[in-house]
Amino acid sequence: MGALEELCNSHPRVLEEVAKLQLPKGYQIRNDPWIYGTDDPNEKRPLVQFFMYVLAGDGHSESNHYSLPLKFSPVFEAYTNKFVRIDYLPGGFDEKTTPTQPWQKVPCVEYHPDLNNETIPRDVKPLLISQPEGPSFxxxxxxxxxxxxxxxxxxxxxxxxxxxxxxxxxxxxxxxxxxxxxxxxxGDPRAPYHRKxxxxxxxxxxxxxxxxxxxxxxxxxxxxxxxxxxxxxxxxxxxxxxxxxxxxxxxxxxxxxxxxxxxxxxxxxxxxxxxxxxxxxxxxxxxxxxxxxxxxxxxxxxxxxxxxSTMPIDEDVTVPWGTIVGPNVMAAxxxxxxxxxxxxxxxxxxxxxxxxxxxxxxxxxxxxxxxxxxxxxxxxxxxxxxxxxxxxxxxxxxxxxxxxxxxxxxxxxxxxxxxxxxxxxxxxxxxxxxxxxxxxxxxxxxxxxxxxxxxxxxxxxxxxxxxxxxxxxxxxxxxxxxxxxxxxxxxxxxxxxxxxxxxxxxxxxxxxxxxxxNFFDKNPALDIPQANNNFNKSILAKVDTKSEPSACCKTNL
Amino acid sequence: MGALEELCNSHPRVLEEVAKLQLPKGYQIRNDPWIYGTDDPNEKRPLVQFFMYVLAGDGHSESNHYSLPLKFSPVFEAYTNKFVRIDYLPGGFDEKTTPTQPWQKVPCVEYHPDLNNETIPRDVKPLLISQPEGPSFxxxxxxxxxxxxxxxxxxxxxxxxxxxxxxxxxxxxxxxxxxxxxxxxxGDPRAPYHRKxxxxxxxxxxxxxxxxxxxxxxxxxxxxxxxxxxxxxxxxxxxxxxxxxxxxxxxxxxxxxxxxxxxxxxxxxxxxxxxxxxxxxxxxxxxxxxxxxxxxxxxxxxxxxxxxSTMPIDEDVTVPWGTIVGPNVMAAxxxxxxxxxxxxxxxxxxxxxxxxxxxxxxxxxxxxxxxxxxxxxxxxxxxxxxxxxxxxxxxxxxxxxxxxxxxxxxxxxxxxxxxxxxxxxxxxxxxxxxxxxxxxxxxxxxxxxxxxxxxxxxxxxxxxxxxxxxxxxxxxxxxxxxxxxxxxxxxxxxxxxxxxxxxxxxxxxxxxxxxxxNFFDKNPALDIPQANNNFNKSILAKVDTKSEPSACCKTNL
Ligand SMILES: [Cu+2]
Ligand SMILES: [Cu+2]
Known part of the structure; x- marks a missing residue:
């Protein structure tokens, strides 16, 4: 995959498109090589299509590029590495595409803890599973x-x-x-998504x-x-x-x-x-x-x-075959x-x-x-x-x-x-x-x-x-x-x-x-030892911070 | 429930039917009081029906009476405790019933460990769940x-x-x-089961x-x-x-x-x-x-x-609305x-x-x-x-x-x-x-x-x-x-x-x-701390008793 990604990202025709984006400092390009699919019985070449994304996060390797999809998709021939063409991706309801424009900066929806702005982690206490006598298998x-x-x-x-x-x-x-x-x-019918x-x-x-x-x-x-x-x-x-x-x-x-x-x-x-x-x-x-x-x-x-797997979507557009899941990003x-x-x-x-x-x-x-x-x-x-x-x-x-x-x-x-x-x-x-x-x-x-x-x-x-x-x-x-x-x-x-x-x-x-x-002649699990707490060693939780009148005495909410 | 059970089991008409069973020594009678259901718009009395069973296990209180259903079902009026009638239960495909006969001894399918004949219990090792820092709630x-x-x-x-x-x-x-x-x-259409x-x-x-x-x-x-x-x-x-x-x-x-x-x-x-x-x-x-x-x-x-909930079924009978789950016992x-x-x-x-x-x-x-x-x-x-x-x-x-x-x-x-x-x-x-x-x-x-x-x-x-x-x-x-x-x-x-x-x-x-x-504006669980083994303390199992050539090198079975 790495070699393919590099092939695409370093190809002059791709670089030419990337230049048109005029990406701000700290932003880079990333691609996902994709299965080409089938839409033409006469197409016999082994092909790879690339979905292109902006990599934000100031170059952080775990920035979520799927949040920032671009509107062009290079196609190459596999093995020979020949450039075939660039498909342009629609951003509106129909198949209309536009030439590559300077990229409009939008926030990236990040998942990685370094980047996701979740500053108050939840207070989760450990829950340990142990088998002191070893497993049963x-x-x-x-x-x-x-x-x-x-x-x-x-x-x-x-x-x-x-x-x-x-x-x-x-x-x-x-x-x-x-x-x-x-x-x-x-289910997105617009070219070239019909091949997904x-x-x-x-x-x-x-x-x-x-x-x-x-x-x-x-x-x-x-x-x-x-x-x-x-x-x-x-x-x-x-x-x-x-x-x-x-x-x-x-x-x-x-x-x-x-x-x-x-x-x-x-x-x-x-x-x-x-x-x-x-x-x-x-x-x-x-x-x-x-x-x-x-x-x-x-x-x-x-x-x-x-x-x-995401697609670009223009501001103020909705489509009946996808959900907007972030700024200018749609999931079909x-x-x-x-x-x-x-x-x-x-x-x-x-x-x-x-x-x-x-x-x-x-x-x-x-x-x-x-x-x-x-x-x-x-x-x-x-x-x-x-x-x-x-x-x-x-x-x-x-x-x-x-x-x-x-x-x-x-x-x-x-x-x-x-x-x-x-x-x-x-x-x-x-x-x-x-x-x-x-x-x-x-x-x-x-x-x-x-x-x-x-x-x-x-x-x-x-x-x-x-x-x-x-x-x-x-x-x-x-x-x-x-x-x-x-x-x-x-x-x-x-x-x-x-x-x-x-x-x-x-x-x-x-x-x-x-x-x-009706495979066995009775429940085949009757030979399991009966559950008991000498074996399972569960304990009472000490969590009741306050003694309130019991809820059962209130009106039936 | 206890009082109802006693009412039924001690009633002279019920005792009369029980006598006809000529139960062998060590066998007793048990009943389950049942909701009467509805089949007659003119029936206004509060009624209870009883399904009757043989209690085997030499009087062991946990013997599975549901394995030994009997073919008569007393009906009483609730509150007044008046005896109403005895319904007789079919044992064949149709609604035909027979007067109470001496009980034919069949094995009881037992679940209780004292009785179920499971002499080789499975070797299950403990699996303990602990929260050393207390629970999170x-x-x-x-x-x-x-x-x-x-x-x-x-x-x-x-x-x-x-x-x-x-x-x-x-x-x-x-x-x-x-x-x-x-x-x-x-789904058993035969009277009186239609009321179940x-x-x-x-x-x-x-x-x-x-x-x-x-x-x-x-x-x-x-x-x-x-x-x-x-x-x-x-x-x-x-x-x-x-x-x-x-x-x-x-x-x-x-x-x-x-x-x-x-x-x-x-x-x-x-x-x-x-x-x-x-x-x-x-x-x-x-x-x-x-x-x-x-x-x-x-x-x-x-x-x-x-x-x-079981019904009696005669030897060599099958019905299209139930499964035979034990000797002479059917579950509808x-x-x-x-x-x-x-x-x-x-x-x-x-x-x-x-x-x-x-x-x-x-x-x-x-x-x-x-x-x-x-x-x-x-x-x-x-x-x-x-x-x-x-x-x-x-x-x-x-x-x-x-x-x-x-x-x-x-x-x-x-x-x-x-x-x-x-x-x-x-x-x-x-x-x-x-x-x-x-x-x-x-x-x-x-x-x-x-x-x-x-x-x-x-x-x-x-x-x-x-x-x-x-x-x-x-x-x-x-x-x-x-x-x-x-x-x-x-x-x-x-x-x-x-x-x-x-x-x-x-x-x-x-x-x-x-x-x-589409209730939240992103995955609301991004604030969960990432899983790691300092927290979860899992360990490797030492269970490989023999080193065999790996399966992957064999033909694709
Ligand atoms: Cu999916
Ligand atoms: Cu059921």
Whole structure:
């Protein structure tokens, strides 16, 4: 990236534009190299576009250039480093652009503590997490053993990490779980923004942009780190140190029942084992947490943070496709559409996918005279394809093993996939955005397992013109019932930026849960020791500074 | 409850039925008194029905009677204690019942550690949460101050607790937030199960059934407790000790950005302040957590746990409205439909409710030639009523203050309500289930503020025939734009029991987030000190028992 940035910033044509800005003393130029995207089927050159920014902060390296976007965007040919052209960026409602003008000084919205003018830091007291007897997990090479769970963790230059060979209480549950792709299409229709569609795995890679994680910052408690590996442009392998962290955490109560007759309670805490990685894709950060829970469930969590990709906007202009997040800076609406590849092995590799809707039982004088009955209706996925979302019928997606009947419930064992219904990709079906990312049009896909089918939009996404992943594999032909199959869960969120997302964005968190459904013959967490304070050593807070009459005696406010 | 149970169990007609069971030695009878529900507009007597169970475990008080339901259900008149009749319960697919037979011995699925046969407890190491410098919060009477938040907590016999006068960083945000009602209708159409529709607040009360919370069990860390108050049947006030607990917790990362050029990062941890109560409504437990976050957001979390309400089922029978969760025991499908009352004060009491949909921009040769644009469309709620859900347009509900314009984004300040789209009540629109709980038909309601309008289904729900709450107040007449208004958020989940939910259910967790949306002029959490390990004191785990060749060098599994 450094070489590319330098190429652009030192090119005579770029310097010529920069000169026109007549930047005041103490201000410099910075650029973000960007994926070029696709808008022309005849464009075969490998291209890079650059978004240009003013660097304020009197040269402070951590000044937030995203707050000061400029209105020109150089385009170069990659590898040959040839200058192609300069695109000019609109500042008003339409596509009209203007020649580069002297820069109008506006305040920079800074995030770094050196610069952000937050002079009264909040008074936060330490909250320490310790495990005096050591953690409950074991790691042997890539193999993790914890609380009935056994699995392997593998770093991946493209995916960040994958877990595989996942067993719980001695039974196979998943063969491999990984993030498979993420596309980020923007909704600003004005050229050249129409080309803003990143594929953060295929174009960039979550492993190669993986952060070096730090104790007490990214990970709290007693932490085990793993390195990742990537390949240098020169072909040599390189290490990404400590890019995966693993630890245990408490997440409140797992179950409780109080017998009101005797005042005796059973109480178990919810303990989780977290496998975390964080990727920095230029402006954005993505935190991927795979959380293994003591009740046999898995929580796939994505947290988006970092800095919005910004555009210049003229004074006194508003646009219906973006939020003004600072002086003369706009963040366009966009979507983050992630595909998680879930390769199941529910008691073995021959699995089926079903979806269960909950529907009213017809009113019936004999069976349902009061009209209150409801039942589930099950449908099977027979051929490779997708399943529509249907939140209002409480549609639940399940991976089952038809060869293995639960002795209690008397139906096949399975895991359910709990994922909220979401808006999928908004672009027109015939747009490049959609043709390149068919996976982003539906939330649940099922394909037959084949080696090397790992990436939802296909292997090569940079300047691609068509999806060569699920767009091809979900072919309506391959039988997937009682077969070795793969489920692809598309988690999308339409990001309407808020002012509070700037200059650095509080996490937006999205979860997919994989939950045993008639897989065990009872709650598999009954063997967890009951919670007690000899073990947990919690204490009373001494914080009541004043004794006031209790609120309960006041009028009901 | 004890007196009612005794009344039933000692009544000659009940003893007569019990005798017919010819229970083996060591087995006893237990009953659960149940809300009678409504199925007859002419029934004016206050009634109680009893579900009868066998108590196994050789008389152990914690034996799980819900595992051994019996097939008769006595009905009594409340207050007069008059015996009314015995209903007989079906065991097959239809409503056919049989006279009481000698009880067929089946194993009891036990949860209590004394009885559950879990002989190899899991090896869980302690995970301690400590605050050596004390917590970051202060409590003065009912007033809590923490990290820019100020609010009061009030216990409530009906609601459990409410928070009110909620301010963040010196600005009003909410006047009062509380659980307002929960109804639990069951989908089993067979008599007398068609009457199973509890109103857990209106019929029972979340405060009066509030648990005495314990250190290291229900609450981890440094804990502040508050008592609740109720009224004895004799009219005397009674204390429910320690029924609300409050503490701080860490919830991973709040924001991060790494400047890839310099490898410098800003990292802040997400700290939450939790106000928790737990209510035991006979078989079920509900955990209500109100979490205040350092970024100005509030997370309203509900966790359902406890024991399923069960029915007897004959050997070799399955039903489409229930799951067999143990030998001869079935848990019917049902819904939990909660109404949270959110009384906003977004920079004052004159607020408006809007909903924003994200829609495609029409393809247009000039403005949107590539068909990738999308924009938001805003609609206002003008009159008291409801808003439909619309997840596929990414519909977002916002409470805004039209009198207060955000100087950065140039539109009104507000908070958004993030709630997943859910199936609402399944019963027929003309059923008693729906007529009694209109609030359960829609997910977002807006009414004009009026004193004493606190409970979504109305004040009196026990054996009610009509909703006297939102069914009346959401009248399509009251103006609610730029008014003192109340939002009612209905969080529902259709519970299709799994075998793993028995004999005690791992939590099912559901969240509503209240998030500042163009309320502040930037991320309000920039004043949080950056995370570092001098403060957080995390350590490396020494857990690698063996050095294996790294997984990354293997083929891509
Ligand atoms: Cu975003
Ligand atoms: Cu339930």
């Amino acid at each position: 074991k790691v042997e090479g890539s193999k993790v053993t914890w609380q009935g769970w056994e699995f392997r963790v593998s770093s991946s230059a493209r995916e960040g990490f994958a877990v595989y060979d996942v067993n719980f209480k001695g039974r196979q549950v998943f063969y491999r779980i990984s993030l498979s792709e993420m596309t980020v299409p923007y 569609q990143a594929f953060d795995l295929g174009d960039v890679g979550f492993g190669v942009t993986g952060n070096h994680l730090n104790l007490g910052c990214d990970c709290l408690g007693v932490i085990k780190y793993m390195d990742g590996y990537a390949v240098h442009p020169n072909g040599e392998p390189s290490v990404i140190p400590n890019t995966i962290c693993m630890h245990e955490q408490d997440d409140g109560l797992l179950y409780k029942h109080l017998n009101y007759r005797t005042n005796n309670a059973v109480v178990a805490r919810k303990r989780e084992f977290v496998v975390q990685t964080i990727a920095t894709v230029a402006n954005y950060e993505y935190i991927i947490n795979l959380k293994f829970v003591t009740d046999g469930s898995i929580d796939i969590e994505t947290r988006a943070t970092g800095i919005l 609406y966009h979507q983050h559409i992630l595909s998680f590849r879930i390769d199941p092995a529910i008691d073995g590799h021959k699995n089926s996918v079903v979806y269960d809707d909950v529907v009213k039982l017809p009113k019936d004088d004999k069976l349902n005279p009061f009209g209150i009955g409801f039942v589930t209706e099950r449908k099977f996925v027979e051929k490779a394809g997708h399943i529509d979302q249907s939140p209002f019928t409480n549609r639940q997606y399940k991976i089952i093993n038809e060869n293995k009947i639960n002795p209690i419930s008397k139906n096949p064992v399975g895991y359910k996939i709990m994922m909220p219904a979401r808006q999928m990709i908004l672009a027109d079906p015939d747009s490049f955005n959609v043709r390149r990312a068919k996976y982003a049009t539906e939330q649940v896909w099922v394909t037959k397992y084949r080696d090397h089918e790992l990436y939802a939009a296909g292997e090569f996404t940079n300047q691609s013109q068509n999806d060569t992943g699920l767009g091809v594999w979900a072919n309506g032909i391959d039988p997937v019932r009682n077969e070795d199959l793969v489920v692809w869960a598309t988690m999308g969120f339409t990001h309407i930026p808020r002012v509070e997302d700037f200059p650095v964005m509080p996490v937006e968190t999205h979860n997919i849960h994989l939950v045993p459904f | 202060k409590v003065e009477g009912s007033k809590v101050t923490w990290q820019g938040w100020e609010f009061r907590v009030s216990s409530s016999a009906r609601e459990g607790f409410a928070v009110y006068d909620v301010n963040f960083k010196g600005r009003q945000v909410f006047y009062r937030i509380s659980l307002s009602e929960m109804t639990v209708p069951y 529709q509890a109103f857990d607040l209106g019929d029972v009360g979340f405060g009066v059934t509030g648990n005495h919370l314990n250190l290291g069990c229900d609450c981890l860390g440094v804990i502040k407790y508050m008592d609740g108050y109720a009224v004895h049947p004799n009219g005397e006030p009674s204390v429910i000790p320690n029924t609300i607990c409050m503490h701080e917790q860490d919830d991973g990362l709040l924001y991060k950005h790494l400047n890839y050029r310099t490898n410098n990062a800003v990292v802040a941890r997400k700290r939450e302040f939790v106000v928790q109560t737990i209510a035991t409504v006979a078989n079920y437990e509900y955990i209500i957590n109100l979490k205040f976050v350092t970024d100005g957001s509030i997370d309203i979390e509900t966790r359902a746990t406890g024991i399923l 499908y049902h819904q939990h439909i909660l109404s949270f009352r959110i009384d906003p004060a977004i920079d004052g009491h004159k607020n408006s409710v809007v909903y924003d949909d994200v829609v495609k921009l029409p393809k247009d040769d000039k403005l949107n030639p590539f068909g990738i644009g999308f924009v938001t469309e805003r609609k206002f709620v003008e009159k008291a009523g409801h808003i439909d859900q619309s997840p596929f347009t990414n519909r977002q509900y916002k409470i805004i203050n039209e009198n207060k314009i955000n100087p950065i984004s140039k539109n009104p300040v507000g908070y958004k309500i993030m709630m997943p789209a859910r199936q609402m009540i399944l019963a027929d629109p003309d059923s008693f289930n729906v007529r009694r709980a209109k609030y359960a038909t829609e997910q977002v309601w807006v009414t004009k503020y009026r004193d004493h309008e606190l409970y979504a289904a109305g004040e009196f729900t026990n054996q009610s025939q009509n909703d006297t709450g939102l069914g009346v107040w959401a009248n399509g007449i009251d103006p609610v734009r730029n008014e003192d208004l109340v939002v009612w958020a209905t969080m529902g989940f259709t519970h299709i029991p799994r075998v793993e939910d028995f004999p005690v259910m791992p939590v099912e967790t559901h969240n509503i987030h209240l998030v500042p949306f």
